[in-house]
Amino acid sequence: xxxxxxxxxxxxxxxxxxxxxxxxxxxxxxxxxxxxxxxxxxxxxxxxxxxxxxxxxxxxxxxxxxxxxxxxxxxxxxxxxxxxxxxxxxxxxxxxxxxxxxxxxxxxxxxxxxxxxxxxxxxxxxxxxxxxxxxxxxxxxxxxxxxxxxxxxxxxxxxxxxxxxxxxxxxxxxxxxxxxxxxxxxxxxxxxxxxxxxxxxxxxxxxxxxxxxxxxxxxxxxxxxxxxxxxxxxxxxxxxxxxxxxxxxxxxxxxxxxxxxxxxxxxxxxxxxxxxxxxxxxxxxxxxxxxxxxxxxxxxxxxxxxxxxxxxxxxxxxxxxxxxxxxxxxxxxxxxxxxxxxxxxxxxxxxxxxxxxxxxxxxxxxxxxxxxxxxxxxxxxxxxxxxxxxxxxxxxxxxxxxxxxxxxxxxxxxxxxxx
Amino acid sequence: xxxxxxxxxxxxxxxxxxxxxxxxxxxxxxxxxxxxxxxxxxxxxxxxxxxxxxxxxxxxxxxxxxxxxxxxxxxxxxxxxxxxxxxxxxxxxxxxxxxxxxxxxxxxxxxxxxxxxxxxxxxxxxxxxxxxxxxxxxxxxxxxxxxxxxxxxxxxxxxxxxxxxxxxxxxxxxxxxxxxxxxxxxxxxxxxxxxxxxxxxxxxxxxxxxxxxxxxxxxxxxxxxxxxxxxxxxxxxxxxxxxxxxxxxxxxxxxxxxxxxxxxxxxxxxxxxxxxxxxxxxxxxxxxxxxxxxxxxxxxxxxxxxxxxxxxxxxxxxxxxxxxxxxxxxxxxxxxxxxxxxxxxxxxxxxxxxxxxxxxxxxxxxxxxxxxxxxxxxxxxxxxxxxxxxxxxxxxxxxxxxxxxxxxxxxxxxxxxxx
Numbered sequence: 160x161x162x163x164x165x166x167x168x169x170x171x172x173x174x175x176x177x178x179x180x181x182x183x184x185x186x187x188x189x190x191x192x193x194x195x196x197x198x199x200x201x202x203x204x205x206x207x208x209x210x211x212x213x214x215x216x217x218x219x220x221x222x223x224x225x226x227x228x229x230x231x232x233x234x235x236x237x238x239x240x241x242x243x244x245x246x247x248x249x250x251x252x253x254x255x256x257x258x259x260x261x262x263x264x265x266x267x268x269x270x271x272x273x274x275x276x277x278x279x280x281x282x283x284x285x286x287x288x289x290x291x292x293x294x295x296x297x298x299x300x301x302x303x304x305x306x307x308x309x310x311x312x313x314x315x316x317x318x319x320x321x322x323x324x325x326x327x328x329x330x331x332x333x334x335x336x337x338x339x340x341x342x343x344x345x346x347x348x349x350x351x352x353x354x355x356x357x358x359x360x361x362x363x364x365x366x367x368x369x370x371x372x373x374x375x376x377x378x379x380x381x382x383x384x385x386x387x388x389x390x391x392x393x394x395x396x397x398x399x400x401x402x403x404x405x406x407x408x409x410x411x412x413x414x415x416x417x418x419x420x421x422x423x424x425x426x427x428x429x430x431x432x433x434x435x436x437x438x439x440x441x442x443x444x445x446x447x448x449x450x451x452x453x454x455x456x457x458x459x460x461x462x463x464x465x466x467x468x469x470x471x472x473x474x475x476x477x478x479x480x481x482x483x484x485x486x487x488x489x490x491x492x493x494x495x496x497x498x499x500x501x502x503x504x505x506x507x508x509x510x511x512x513x514x515x516x517x518x519x520x521x522x523x524x525x526x527x528x529x530x531x532x533x534x535x536x537x538x539x540x541x542x543x544x545x546x547x548x549x550x551x552x553x554x555x556x557x558x559x560x561x562x563x564x565x566x567x568x569x570x571x572x573x574x575x576x577x578x
Numbered sequence: 579x580x581x582x583x584x585x586x587x588x589x590x591x592x593x594x595x596x597x598x599x600x601x602x603x604x605x606x607x608x609x610x611x612x613x614x615x616x617x618x619x620x621x622x623x624x625x626x627x628x629x630x631x632x633x634x635x636x637x638x639x640x641x642x643x644x645x646x647x648x649x650x651x652x653x654x655x656x657x658x659x660x661x662x663x664x665x666x667x668x669x670x671x672x673x674x675x676x677x678x679x680x681x682x683x684x685x686x687x688x689x690x691x692x693x694x695x696x697x698x699x700x701x702x703x704x705x706x707x708x709x710x711x712x713x714x715x716x717x718x719x720x721x722x723x724x725x726x727x728x729x730x731x732x733x734x735x736x737x738x739x740x741x742x743x744x745x746x747x748x749x750x751x752x753x754x755x756x757x758x759x760x761x762x763x764x765x766x767x768x769x770x771x772x773x774x775x776x777x778x779x780x781x782x783x784x785x786x787x788x789x790x791x792x793x794x795x796x797x798x799x800x801x802x803x804x805x806x807x808x809x810x811x812x813x814x815x816x817x818x819x820x821x822x823x824x825x826x827x828x829x830x831x832x833x834x835x836x837x838x839x840x841x842x843x844x845x846x847x848x849x850x851x852x853x854x855x856x857x858x859x860x861x862x863x864x865x866x867x868x869x870x871x872x873x874x875x876x877x878x879x880x881x882x883x884x885x886x887x888x889x890x891x892x893x894x895x896x897x898x899x900x901x902x903x904x905x906x907x908x909x910x911x912x913x914x915x916x917x918x919x920x921x922x923x924x925x926x927x928x929x930x931x932x933x934x935x936x937x938x939x940x941x942x943x944x945x946x947x948x949x950x951x952x953x954x955x956x957x958x959x960x961x962x963x964x965x966x967x968x969x970x971x972x973x974x975x976x977x978x979x980x981x982x983x984x985x986x987x988x989x990x991x992x993x994x995x996x997x
Contacts, residue, residue, distance in 0.1 A: 481934035
C-alpha cells in the first residue's frame with residue numbers, strides 16, 4: 160500500500176470512528192436568531208451550496224421570497240425580490256450556519272430550531288421544524304395564508320411545548336431513539352414513524368407536568384408529533400449535522416461529510432477538503448408520486464436531508480424499512496440489494512445503527528469518494544419529491560451523480576498527492 | 579370435488595371471512611368477577627383444556643396455588659392445595675370463561691381484565707394484564723411477596739388509569755393499531771413493542787385529562803405500558819379471542835379457532851367441532867434462553883397466547899418482525915421461509931394484517947386441520963419459555979405437534995363424513 164493510501168485509510172478510520180461514537184443530544188428549542196452562528200435578522204438560509212439570488216429559480220426562489228415575507232422583511236413579492244437582489248436581505252447556505260435544510264430548507268430569524276449537541280465532540284447541529292402533513296409547505300416552495308398559519312402554529316404552539324418538555328427533561332439523547340427506530344421499520348429519512356412515537360413517549364412524562372399550564376398546546380403538540388412519518392426527520396437531520404460535522408476536518412480523510420442539492424446542482428463536502436462544495440448535476444429520479452401527479456411535474460428545489468445518508472441512515476438503511484415501499488415504491492428485494500451494495504463504498508459498519516433483516520449488521524457508514532469512483536456504486540438517497548407548482552408530490556429513491564465525486568477526488572489528489 | 583369437501587371449503591371461507599372482518603374494540607377494564615362469564619369468587623382460571631387439580635404439576639400447579647393465595651382464598655400453600663383438591667376452590671380453563679391465558683394464565687376474581695368487543699359480530703374476549711418486566715411472574719409459576727406487589731401494582735395503579743383512559747376515549751379500536759404495528763417490526767405475539775407505543779399514543783390525550791386527579795398513577799402507567807415488548811400482548815390476545823370466537827361454530831368448518839397448552843399437553847379447538855379440545859404431545863422447542871439458563875431447565879406450564887397465531891399473527895407474521903431474532907434466535911431467512919410455508923395450511927391471506935417484506939402480502943390466516951395433515955406443515959408459534967424453577971428463561975419458535983390435528987380430522991369425518 161502506498162504511503163498516501165495508508166494515510167488516507169487511517170484518516171478515514173478516524174472519520175468513521177467519529178461518525179460512530181457521536182452521541183447527539185437534543186438540548187433545547189430556540190429561535191434561529193438566538194443560536195445559529197452568524198445568523199442575522201435579515202438573512203434567509205436555504206439548501207445547497209450558496210448561489211447568488213439571481214441563480215435561484217422555481218420553487219427554491221419562491222421559497223426564499225416566502226421566507227422573506229413570512230419574516231416581515233418585505234411587504235410583498237416585488238419588494239422582497241428587490242431587497243434580495245440588492246442584498247438588503249441576504250441569502251446564505253444552511254450548512255454554513257450549523258443547520259441543514261429540508262428540501263428548500265428555508266430558515267428565517269424567528270423560526271424555532273432544534274439545538275442538538277454532539278455530547279462526544281461538543282459541536283452542535285440545528286434543524287427547524289416539520290411544517291405538518293399538508294403537501295403545500297414553505298420548504299416545498301409554497302407561501303400563502305395557509306402556509307403562514309401553519310408556520311405560526313409550529314412557532315407558537317408546537318415549538319414552545321417541545322422546548323419546555325426538552326428543558327424539563329434536561330435534554331433528550333437521540334441516539335437510543337434512532338437505534339430503536341431502525342428496529343421498527345424506520346430508516347430515519349423518509350420514514351420516521353417509530354422515531355416520532357419514541358420521541359413522543361420520551362417527552363410524555365414531561366408533557367404531563369406541563370399540561371396544567373399549557374393544556375391545549377400539549378394536546379395539539381402530541382397530535383403534531385405523531386400525525387405522519389416526518390416529525391422526527393428534523394431531529395434525525397439535526398443529529399446528522401452534529402454527527403457529520405464531528406467527522407469533518409480530518410486531515411487526509413476522503414469521507415463525505417455532507418450531501419445536498421440546490422435547484423441548480425447536487426453537491427458534496429469531504430472531510431479532508433475543507434468547506435468547499437464539489438458540485439455536479441442532479442441525479443435522475445425514481446419516484447412514487449401522490450395520486451393526481453405526473454412525472455413531468457418533478458422539479459428540484461434543493462435539499463440537505465441526505466445528511467442522514469452521510470451518517471449511515473436513509474438510503475443506507477433501506478433494508479430496515481420495508482414499509483417504505485408503500486410510500487416511495489420499489490420492492491423489498493430491490494431495497495436489500497441496494498443496501499448491500501452500499502457496503503462497497505463505505506468505510507465500515509455502524510456500531511449503533513443496525514439492520515435486523517441483515518442479522519443486525521451495522522449500516523454501511525462513511526462514504527469514501529474513492530470507493531464510489533472505483534466501484535461505480537453511487538450513494539442512494541431517500542428523498543421527498545417537489546412539484547413544479549410547489550408542494551410535495553411524492554417520494555423516491557435516487558442515486559447521487561458521480562461528477563462531484565470525481566471533482567473531489569481531483570482536489571484530494573492535488574492536496575494530498577496520490578495517483 | 580366431493581360434496582363434503584365442497585361444503586367444507588364453503589364453511590372455511592365463512593370462518594376466514596369472520597377472522598378478517600372482525601373489528602376488536604377495547605371497551606373497558608374491569609375486575610374479572612364482574613365480567614367473565616361464569617366466574618366465581620372461589621375460581622382460578624388457568625391455561626389449556628381443564629384438568630383435575632391433581633393433574634396440574636410443576637409451575638402450572640404452583641401458579642394455581644399462587645393465584646389462590648393472591649386472592650386470599652387460603653392462608654398458606656397447604657390450605658390452598660387442600661381446598662383445590664376438595665373443590666372448595668375450583669379450577670377451570672380460561673377459554674370457557676371468555677378469556678385466554680398467557681403462559682400458566684392465572685385469573686382470579688379480583689384481577690382486572692381487558693374487555694374487548696368484536697364490533698362486527700358482538701362477542702367479547704377478555705385478557706388480564708402483563709405483570710411487568712421481572713421474569714419472576716405469577717403466570718410463570720412464581721408467587722412470592724415481589725410477585726404479589728407487582729400484581730397489586732397492576733391492579734391498583736395501572737389498570738385504573740388505563741380503564742379511565744379507555745372509558746374517557748369511548749373505546750379504542752385495536753385493529754388499526756395492530757395493522758400499523760405489523761409495519762413496525764411487531765408480530766403481536768412475542769414482539770409488541772410498536773403496538774404498546776401506538777396504544778400509549780392513543781390514550782395520551784386522555785391521560786392528559788386524567789393527570790390532575792391521578793398524576794403519579796398516570797406517569798407510572800406510561801412507564802408500565804412501554805417498558806418492554808409485552809404490554810400490548812394481552813390486548814392482542816383479547817382481540818385474538820374476540821376474533822377467533824367469531825369464527826368458531828361454523829358448521830362443517832375445519833378451521834382451527836384455538837390453540838393452547840397445559841402443563842400436560844398441546845390442544846386445539848376446531849370451528850365446526852364444538853367446544854371439544856383435541857389434544858396431543860407438547861412440541862419440541864427451539865429457544866433462545868436468557869443468560870445463565872440452560873436447555874434442561876425448559877418446562878411447560880401452559881399457554882393460550884397462540885390464539886394470536888390462530889388469527890394470523892405471531893408465528894404467522896414472523897416476516898414482519900425480523901427484530902425478533904435478537905429475542906428468540908433464528909435468522910431472517912428462516913423467518914421468511916417459515917412464514918411462506920404457512921400459506922400452505924391456511925385458508926387465505928388476511929385482508930388487514932400485512933407483511934411489508936412480502937410486498938404487503940396478507941398474513942396466512944385460518945389454519946385448516948386437513949391442510950396441516952396433507953402438507954405435514956405444522957403451525958409455527960412464537961412463545962415465551964418457562965423454567966423448571968419458575969420464571970421466564972427465554973423465548974422461542976415452536977411447531978405444533980400433529981396428533982391433535984389427526985384426532986380432530988377423525989372427529990370431523992365422523993361428524994361430517996368424507997374419506
